[in-house]
Amino acid sequence: MSMQGSASTAAGSGRRGAAPVGHAAMRSANLSVLLRHLHRHGGRSRATLAQETGLSKASVTSLVGDLAERGLVQEGQVERRGTVGRPGTEVRIDPRHVAGIGLELNVDYLAVGVRDLAGVARFRSTVPTPVQDTPAGRSFPLGPVLDLAAQQLREALAEAEAQGLWVAGLTVAPPGPVDYATGSVRVASNLGWAEVPLAAELSRRLGAEHPPLELENDAKLSALAEAPRLARQCITDLVYLTGDLGVGAGIIAEGRLIRGWSGFSGEVGHIELDPAGPACRCGRRGCWETLVGFDSVLAVLDEHDPARSGQLPMTQRLRRLRELLEAGDARLEERFAALPADLVRGAGVLVDVLNPQAIVLGGYFGAFADLLLRPVQEALDARLLADGGRVEVSASALGLDAAAAGGAAVALERVLEDPLRAPVLSA
Amino acid sequence: MSMQGSASTAAGSGRRGAAPVGHAAMRSANLSVLLRHLHRHGGRSRATLAQETGLSKASVTSLVGDLAERGLVQEGQVERRGTVGRPGTEVRIDPRHVAGIGLELNVDYLAVGVRDLAGVARFRSTVPTPVQDTPAGRSFPLGPVLDLAAQQLREALAEAEAQGLWVAGLTVAPPGPVDYATGSVRVASNLGWAEVPLAAELSRRLGAEHPPLELENDAKLSALAEAPRLARQCITDLVYLTGDLGVGAGIIAEGRLIRGWSGFSGEVGHIELDPAGPACRCGRRGCWETLVGFDSVLAVLDEHDPARSGQLPMTQRLRRLRELLEAGDARLEERFAALPADLVRGAGVLVDVLNPQAIVLGGYFGAFADLLLRPVQEALDARLLADGGRVEVSASALGLDAAAAGGAAVALERVLEDPLRAPVLSA
Numbered sequence: 026m027s028m029q030g031s032a033s034t035a036a037g038s039g040r041r042g043a044a045p046v047g048h049a050a051m052r053s054a055n056l057s058v059l060l061r062h063l064h065r066h067g068g069r070s071r072a073t074l075a076q077e078t079g080l081s082k083a084s085v086t087s088l089v090g091d092l093a094e095r096g097l098v099q100e101g102q103v104e105r106r107g108t109v110g111r112p113g114t115e116v117r118i119d120p121r122h123v124a125g126i127g128l129e130l131n132v133d134y135l136a137v138g139v140r141d142l143a144g145v146a147r148f149r150s151t152v153p154t155p156v157q158d159t160p161a162g163r164s165f166p167l168g169p170v171l172d173l174a175a176q177q178l179r180e181a182l183a184e185a186e187a188q189g190l191w192v193a194g195l196t197v198a199p200p201g202p203v204d205y206a207t208g209s210v211r212v213a214s215n216l217g218w219a220e221v222p223l224a225a226e227l228s229r230r231l232g233a234e235h236p237p238l239e240l241e242n243d244a245k246l247s248a249l250a251e252a253p254r255l256a257r258q259c260i261t262d263l264v265y266l267t268g269d270l271g272v273g274a275g276i277i278a279e280g281r282l283i284r285g286w287s288g289f290s291g292e293v294g295h296i297e298l299d300p301a302g303p304a305c306r307c308g309r310r311g312c313w314e315t316l317v318g319f320d321s322v323l324a325v326l327d328e329h330d331p332a333r334s335g336q337l338p339m340t341q342r343l344r345r346l347r348e349l350l351e352a353g354d355a356r357l358e359e360r361f362a363a364l365p366a367d368l369v370r371g372a373g374v375l376v377d378v379l380n381p382q383a384i385v386l387g388g389y390f391g392a393f394a395d396l397l398l399r400p401v402q403e404a405l406d407a408r409l410l411a412d413g414g415r416v417e418v419s420a421s422a423l424g425l426d427a428a429a430a431g432g433a434a435v436a437l438e439r440v441l442e443d444p445l446r447a448p449v450l451s452a
Numbered sequence: 453m454s455m456q457g458s459a460s461t462a463a464g465s466g467r468r469g470a471a472p473v474g475h476a477a478m479r480s481a482n483l484s485v486l487l488r489h490l491h492r493h494g495g496r497s498r499a500t501l502a503q504e505t506g507l508s509k510a511s512v513t514s515l516v517g518d519l520a521e522r523g524l525v526q527e528g529q530v531e532r533r534g535t536v537g538r539p540g541t542e543v544r545i546d547p548r549h550v551a552g553i554g555l556e557l558n559v560d561y562l563a564v565g566v567r568d569l570a571g572v573a574r575f576r577s578t579v580p581t582p583v584q585d586t587p588a589g590r591s592f593p594l595g596p597v598l599d600l601a602a603q604q605l606r607e608a609l610a611e612a613e614a615q616g617l618w619v620a621g622l623t624v625a626p627p628g629p630v631d632y633a634t635g636s637v638r639v640a641s642n643l644g645w646a647e648v649p650l651a652a653e654l655s656r657r658l659g660a661e662h663p664p665l666e667l668e669n670d671a672k673l674s675a676l677a678e679a680p681r682l683a684r685q686c687i688t689d690l691v692y693l694t695g696d697l698g699v700g701a702g703i704i705a706e707g708r709l710i711r712g713w714s715g716f717s718g719e720v721g722h723i724e725l726d727p728a729g730p731a732c733r734c735g736r737r738g739c740w741e742t743l744v745g746f747d748s749v750l751a752v753l754d755e756h757d758p759a760r761s762g763q764l765p766m767t768q769r770l771r772r773l774r775e776l777l778e779a780g781d782a783r784l785e786e787r788f789a790a791l792p793a794d795l796v797r798g799a800g801v802l803v804d805v806l807n808p809q810a811i812v813l814g815g816y817f818g819a820f821a822d823l824l825l826r827p828v829q830e831a832l833d834a835r836l837l838a839d840g841g842r843v844e845v846s847a848s849a850l851g852l853d854a855a856a857a858g859g860a861a862v863a864l865e866r867v868l869e870d871p872l873r874a875p876v877l878s879a
Contacts, residue, residue: 047683051478053501102725172679191561228611260713261713261761262713274805276805278705278710278711278712278717279710279711281706281708283705283706283710283806284706284807285689285705285807285808285839286687286688286689286807286808286809286841287807287809288807289807289841290705290805290806290807291805291807292804292805292807293804295804296800296801296804296805297725297797297800297801298724298725298727300725300726300728301727301728309835318633370724373723373724374723374724374801374805375805377719377720377722378701378703378710378717378718378719378720378723378802378805378806379712379717380709380711380713380714380715380716380718381712381718382713382714383715384624408736414713414714414716429610
């Protein structure tokens with residue numbers, strides 16, 4: 026199978042107006058409608074597909090043929106429980122041939138994931154981010170971080186190839202806003218980076234032949250990754266909160282990602298909630314991040330506690346915190362008891378501005394959902410202004426893999442949007 | 453011309469997924485593409501239309517014929533400056549036959565407006581909202597308010613008919629979130645209303661035969677009304693701030709209105725910006741509304757100052773404030789000097805969450821733009837985190853007519869979305 030070698034940006038940017046429709050575009054649009062319908066709602070018969078999409082049965086048959094030729098859908102037997110007669114056949118997403126790859130480049134870890142068209146994780150790998158401890162503090166040396174990121178991507182590409190998967194695209198998630206036009210990281214303050222040409226640097230390291238590479242912010246990808254789970258509950262308006270060193274929000278409204286005009290939406294870590302609050306490294310006071318960032322938890326521990334070490338995998342650091350809590354560490358217990366009220370101060374603002382139906386807690390918020398979920402839900406319920414409806418608080422189902430999973434999903438968007446991008450299977 | 457009699461809701465709700473495309477729908481979609489193109493970009497030749505929309509020249513000619521038959525477009529001579537030869541013809545929006553009507557139902561005034569398809573105001577009327585001063589304070593008696601609103605709508609309909617305009621729809625804007633499914637006002641706390649079946653009550657008062665009647669929140673309509681002005685500067689991400697007794701935000705992201713899952717987006721008057729701030733009537737502390745609402749200005753005046761009287765037209769109350777300021781009223785000068793910092797505390801949060809390219813000041817903020825605009829712009833510039841880009845602050849160009857103008861625009865959306873809704877002109 027062929028691979029395209031290019032570093033583009035603006036994953037499915039959605040900045041398109043209504044376009045006029047010709048006959049070739051009509052066929053392509055209808056292929057997309059069918060594939061999306063199966064992707065969203067699961068396998069069903071041709072007759073059901075025709076009924077639900079409004080396409081004629083003849084059109085459905087012809088379009089399904091095109092999709093099957095590209096290994097995007099397959100036919101299978103339906104098990105009908107409790108009925109007599111021969112089993113029907115249904116059309117389903119074919120998970121065997123097409124995949125997307127996502128890489129999260131975080132302050133604490135690099136996580137890569139390969140997902141097939143059915144959304145199943147085919148490969149995952151997480152390693153600590155290279156960090157230098159200097160007398161002045163921590164720094165994240167650009168070269169080694171990029172080298173390791175490229176190595177992770179190469180490993181994922183090799184795994185996909187070994188499993189017979191054509192890769193639709195690569196999406197890389199830095200912890201900060203992205204310049205979609207140039208493929209650079211505008212600012213990743215917790216890494217100490219600004220205006221890094223990330224797409225070009227990774228593309229160069231990968232060599233000439235690689236699938237299209239795009240950038241998207243970590244919080245936005247995590248929101249996209251959680252969206253299908255919530256869509257199954259008919260929830261299309263949600264806010265995902267990253268719980269890392271910083272706090273970012275991924276916003277989805279009416280099923281669409283809200284990026285902001287320059288990609289800076291959801292930079293909520295520095296909303297000022299208290300003019301008399303603690304000083305923030307950004308220069309303001311009472312920023313949300315000072316109240317609920319991961320550092321606000323680590324700060325209560327001894328300086329050399331292993332949970333504070335950036336050299337250790339994040340899973341081990343979280344496990345260490347859990348052990349301390351289970352051993353009855355009073356400082357941590359106190360911190361986690363105060364956390365819900367501070368979380369709700371910021372989350373309440375997001376509810377008033379955006380009116381989401383769901384808030385998803387990611388990062389360490391999600392890892393300690395057993396302690397945080399109920400008090401956060403109760404405090405949000407208590408502050409409802411009027412019958413705006415209850416906001417459902419849940420923990421991320423994807424944990425530390427959320428942004429990488431979202432990246433793989435965004436890469437697969439390329440095929441859902443235009444199924445003709447996938448190559449015809451060789452016989 | 454026929455009029456439809458129904459009270460529906462959810463003006464152009466935008467909750468549609470990708471739909472499959474058949475041939476009839478294709479024609480209807482292409483009529484909409486052409487009409488929107490002319491509506492957004494102004495008159496142009498058939499050749500230019502074909503080039504810009506990607507439609508064939510033959511299709512454009514045929515589609516323009518359909519649109520002209522319904523009085524939506526017309527042909528005219530182009531004046532070519534500095535060129536020789538016979539003048540070309542161009543296709544333009546025809547403003548003579550189709551209109552929309554918007555009514556704002558505010559705490560202080562009822563404003564109605566008729567706008568034609570070219571966006572020109574054909575009729576405007578503003579009257580003070582009926583108010584009862586009781587020992588307990590002010591109340592807004594439901595029956596008299598609804599009667600007056602219906603009277604305003606009847607007057608506007610009669611004006612439209614007298615001018616030969618077919619009315620595509622009526623949009624009514626209460627000062628609070630709307631239940632789109634039932635056509636009721638969920639809560640209008642400053643009117644003391646909750647769960648008022650506004651669409652049904654007005655529809656009943658208008659009688660059986662009237663154009664479709666929809667509800668939409670005032671801040672959201674105002675944002676929609678200002679959007680075309682900003683779109684001409686290529687700005688598609690904006691926040692409109694109502695500056696009334698309460699403060700609400702209308703949010704437009706990538707050209708689309710963000711409603712929130714239950715219509716409660718932009719309820720920003722009660723975001724808590726200071727745990728030690730003044731008590732709000734909502735029960736919280738340090739709400740943005742307590743810092744910048746119209747009452748925070750009126751409160752510095754004598755109790756019986758005419759500016760505080762709800763019996764007077766809003767324009768007169770604003771004029772009174774202006775006179776006091778010009779006479780050097782020290783209390784007002786001090787209040788207006790403190791206002792920008794308080795405005796930016798809330799606006800800054802909206803910038804961090806939404807990353808808009810523009811903030812539009814409405815209501816009394818807009819009326820005193822000469823005092824507020826520059827300091828607000830400077831304070832927002834000073835708090836930029838990184839190169840997220842400068843937010844342009846401007847005053848509403850529509851002033852107290854903004855929500856009514858937005859309502860008329862939403863009503864006209866019905867025709868832009870499906871031009872076949874407009875009746876064929878009688879010969």
